[in-house]
Amino acid sequence: MLNGSLKLSLLECGCNVNDISIKLDGGASWLYQGLIDAFEGKIGSAVENAVSKKIRDAIIKLDLQLQSLPKEAPITNFAELNVTFVDDPELSESSLDLEVDGLFSAKHEAALSNHYHRLLQASSSCKEADKMVKISLQENVMKSASSVYFEANKMHWIVDKVPDQSLLNTAGWRFIIPQLYKMYPNHDMNLNLSVSSPPILNVEKQQIKAKIPLDVVIDVLDVEEVIPVACISTVISASVSPGISGNALTGYVKLNDITMSLKWSKIGDLHMNLVQMLMSTTLRTVVLPYVNLKLSKGFQIPVFHGYGLQDAHILCTDSWIVICSDVAPVKQFNLI
Incomplete structure (x- = not known):
């Protein structure tokens, strides 16, 4: 958490391909199969790097989205x-x-x-x-x-x-x-x-x-x-x-x-x-x-990214009000 916003950091990321198997059939597949077998290690390494990069990119994108969440929700005009x-x-x-x-x-x-x-x-x-x-x-x-x-x-x-x-x-x-x-x-x-x-x-x-x-x-x-x-x-x-x-x-x-x-x-x-x-x-x-x-x-109650409460129940206890609910798209309420 940073200044009231959620922050997502990647501490460690790795991908390990234990085994990779590529089989070709037909025509000159015997020739290409030999080439693939020769480069099997490099292909596995490329897959590991690609998967790791995708994970890092996804974490960065999610972190930016979390940082962009609003810190205030309007209730009325004042x-x-x-x-x-x-x-x-x-x-x-x-x-x-x-x-x-x-x-x-x-x-x-x-x-x-x-x-x-x-x-x-x-x-x-x-x-x-x-x-x-x-x-x-x-x-x-x-x-x-x-x-x-x-x-x-x-x-x-x-x-x-x-x-x-x-x-x-x-x-x-x-x-x-x-x-x-x-x-x-x-x-x-x-x-x-x-x-x-x-x-x-x-x-x-x-x-x-x-x-x-x-x-x-x-x-x-x-x-x-x-x-x-x-x-x-x-x-x-x-x-x-x-x-x-x-x-x-x-x-x-x-x-x-x-x-x-x-x-x-x-x-x-x-x-x-x-x-x-x-x-x-x-x-x-x-x-x-x-x-x-x-x-x-x-x-x-403020709508969160187009979703609101549905079939909600409310109860009071010492110093607290508790609302239990499902959520549904707000547009769905307008159709009922």
């Missing part, structure tokens, strides 16, 4: 995956073990590499012995993805439509926040949701625990002006059940707990118990279904 190798390959009787960095980074930015080498327990191995590949993802891969998406400002949503649209009018809040209705009677509102720091993710058995710090800003729509009137600091604790569909990672989020506190307000003190009840309903009925809809569509 994120990429570090696929540099972090250890020498390990070859066994039935498998080839390759370890890559696997951390996400913003495009055109160097990522800080951390190598988390650890042997997985037998319980986390693929049960299907005939699966072609096993991909093991350490939880820091997800943490790096979370950080990149956060820095790219992709964890921001504006809620302007809910099943009960009266909740997005100050009249619907007049008993919960009377001052809001008094200052802005019958004004439409929206909720501006922004993740305030990268979510904390931990992989446990059969699930991923997530703690998401969220700022919820209440905006009042006054003619063509958007007026922020209060900000509620929120921490959401959730469980994520990961899945895999085709060549995409999917998931489903279950809400475990919500805590809220007033960060700032232009409309006086708020009755946070009542606000939390209303906000919790909004998160459960609007935000969570939206997130689960996005997760159901999945995040594409």
